[in-house]
Amino acid sequence: MTTVAADGHALRLAVEEFLYDEAALLDEWRLDEWLELFTSDARYEVPSTDRRTGGPADALMLISDTRSMITARVKRLNSRKAHREFPWSRTRRIVGNVRILSRHEDELEVTANFVVYRSRREVNAYMGRYLYRLVAVGDSFKIRFRRAELDLETLDSHGTLSIIV
């Protein structure tokens, strides 16, 4: 952690920069580079809309990916045969209200708000909050845990969650 920043303000700036860079990779569909941001034991999850605080041990999630499933998801989205995302939708992410919730040993717990606009035939917004566990590596971070809790009551206007939110 010492290599990142000693004081909280600089640390938050470093985290913000990391999250903005991550959002840019996703908006630019540079998914192979995005995948490199994850640790080998990483998880990515999105709970069902009726159970925003639910976990994969006892509830049906929308997404509950191990690292190997994240890799498979990227491979799929890179394919011309992922029909829901071919051609790729246009997305634009706004990430803000970044807060560092806790620091212990090599890990930071971070939350942030997001809006992800997706445009393909029509425009839909996915909004909610992120929960991250980030590990300091060199002068940046790796993602060990990434959870997107949607504020949506249903996916009625979206139909699917075919992009990475």
Place this chain on the structure above:
Amino acid sequence: MTSPDVYEDERRALFDHCWLYVGHESEIPNAGDYVRRTVAGRPLIFLRDSDGAVRMHFNTCTHRGATLCREDAGNARIFQCFYHAWSFDTKGKLVVTPSADGYSPGFRRDEYGLKAPARFEQYRGLWFVNYDADAVDLRTYLAGAAEYLDLVLDQAEDGMRIVPGVHRYSVRSNWKLMVENSMDGYHAPTVHATYIDFVKDSGGGQRKDALTAGGALDLGNGHAVLESPAAWARPIAYWEPFFGEEARDDIAQKLARLIDRHGEERGRRMAETFRNLVIFPNLIINDVAAITVRRIEPTAVDRHSLEAWAIAPAEEQAGSAALQRRLDSFLTFLGPGGFASPDDVEALESCQQGFAAAREVQWSDISRGMARQPGSQDELQIRTFWRAYASMLDGAGFPDRVAGIESPIAVEAAVR
């Protein structure tokens, strides 16, 4: 698929007379537990009353019609309408009318209980509603589909339960496209090419004939099933490397217990085959990479919404490795974030857009397998749905089974 008039006819001819799935008893385990559902457009409260009996009330206040219960799920002893505070107990009895002295002597409170649908019945914990008081009983209605429900439900040693968490989403297509798609084997290699690649990448798909073997059956009253060898892993009970070596023994034991309970043939059939079952008109039970219960609610001629649940044996408890495997397997394929369902949604929406040329391109072809014993890539099961649909819309009731109509080979296969 595109006519608002036909859409209205469907509501009267199908949805006002057919048995429609509402929910599973495990969703409301305790007295006072309730969930809200919208079934054929009507708002319902599906609940367990203070005596523990399952009931359904229209979620419409008998005073002025306001929505009575405004939370999706919970536990209540009294439902109080927020508009004028009329209050009802869990049996639907009106118990409070504020400032009751304003009503004339002829006003009888017991005439204002919550209204219930004409009929509600269950099959092994699956509760259905029927808005037609003269409908046949549910068991008769289910006809041959009951046997296939048993093949799903009997996988549990101690009953099934709905796992908490529901996938709620909508598709911009006519609802019947979702019915077709949910039991269409022909589209799997193309629409789900990335999923099949994923299965291969994870060392699965060991049965090379899985996507072509098997067949379909007309189960009577419009119900149909597609049954085929498991093309990939099943939590009960077909191990493939996706589950990991550590799961191998556990799944072998599940298979052994299944064979103990049901015999070799039935046990293996339950463990090692996929079943895509449609209960006419709008309930899908797909027993594939996991078991999903999917209810279709038409919302416009070119739009429908879905509620999809994971149903699991009760013995697969929260936090157990068995439940984890099931849910992980579910999410590989199924749901808005799965590796397959989003591409189905894309296919359905693209069809609906294509129908804009319906005046010039008039037909949707479902003739595969009409002149041979129908296989799992054929369309007998889709024709089954449509024959029932057309007959019901004509007011002629349910038709004879497809087997009596199609080729002699099909008859032979269905009888066997």
